[in-house]
Amino acid sequence: MALTKVSRGLISTSIVDNGNATAITIDSSENVTFAGAGTFSGDVGIGVTPKAAGGTYTGLEVGTATLLGAAATDELYMCGNAYYDGAWKRKAAYTASRIVLSDNLTIFQTAVTGAADSAITWAESARIDASGNLLVGKTATGLGNQGAELSATGQLKGTAADQVVAYLNRTGSDGTIAEFRKDNTTVGSIGVDYSTEFYMGGGGGGFYINSASIRPTTGGNSNTLSDNTHDFGSGSHRFKDLYLSGGVYLGGTGAANKLDDYEEGTWAPNIIRNGGSIAATFTAFNSTYVKIGNIVYVKTYIHTMSNGSSNGTSYWRINGMPFAGSVESYTGIALGYNSSPADNCYVGDAGGNAILCIGATPYTGAISGGFMLSFTYRVN
DSSP states (O other): OEEEOOOTTOOEEEEEOTTSOEEEEEETTOOEEESSOOOOSSOEEESSOOOOOOTTEEEEEETTEEEEEESSSSOEEEEESEEESSSEEESSSSOEEEEEEETTEEEEEEEOOOOTTOBOOOEEEEEEOTTSOEEESOSSOSTTSSEEEEOTTSOEEEEOSSSOOOOOOOOSSOEEEEEEEETTEEEEEEEEETTTEEEEEETTEEEEEOSSOEEEESSSSGGGBOSSOOOSSOSSSOOOOOOOSSOEEOSSSSGGGEEOOEEEEEOOOEEEETTOSSOOEEEEEEEEEEEETTEEEEEEEEEEEEOTTOOOSSOEEEEOOTTGGGBOSOEEEEOBSOOSSOOEEEEOSTTSOEEEEETTEEOOSOOOEEEEEEEEEEBO
16 A cells, blocks of 8 residues: 655645555545445544443444444444453543343443542443333333333333332313324313312213312313212112212202111110109110111110109109200101000200100009100200
8 A cells, every 4th residue: 555646735645555556545625435345354433532441342433433443243333432451441530331232132221520540330221122122210011110110012011119110290270181093082080170170081970079069061171060960879880888978968959858867776664753863673674776867766675664663653764765956856656566654755855865755644543564665856
């Protein structure tokens, strides 16, 4: 190879091969032109003296960037501020990064700031695997592995430990935050109204949720709020239990339609004279009550009554009536299966107790026998 064609003004300089053909031309602006394919047997630097690559690697360096390839494998490294001389090191005192192409993988790696020529410990940021899946923060597919995954089949998967997995943030106007489609036809959406009110809907139904209520809609947002159009469950697809701290409006929305209480329980009747301090002797069975709203239904079976050691001479009361302190009005009933000297009873004295009577007169005589008691009264 020879150097030829050197003009007085150094307009251009050529290097010819052994066949006296121009192989390389260097013009007056120091631009280098290759007449054919350029082949280099060592490391090459453009604008920089290249670091000697270690092992079987050959490098091309442009500034602080390095392109490093292996002679016998498919490995290719595209690096920023890194070189390899048997170990990976920083070219300058700064962070480093590289892209690794190897075994059908594309791997993105970074390294923190370090001193010039200091050893690098690479940390993987992301990779594209042989199947075309993009993995961020993980090296293998699967929801069991923490990180994000965008699969080649269009699936987006995220796994995070002890923190939020997904954020969807709409700025500016109210509207849809997420839209769900089947065969490119919208089937549902989740969105926001009035900056803070959440809605979700699809298929002709949905819920609108604000700080005070959950309301039905035909489409989702406040423009599709509905009334008396949707059922909650069905005859063959029922919910189980409903827990409420307030009430239920049945058949209407007025105060008269509100059912605000339901309760079942047992009660302990006590037969004693008005003004007395010692009760009569008796046995009671099946003493239960049901309260629905402000209506109380009470029943009991009292038998084997006797005066016993009771004291006083006034009429007989049945104390212990459920919600006695809230009885609102007098209610009278006949005694069933009756073998006692009394023939009826009413509830509603000052203490909300039941009073045994003969006809319209409270009963004051001795007691015996028994009766079944079943009546309903109103409380406030």
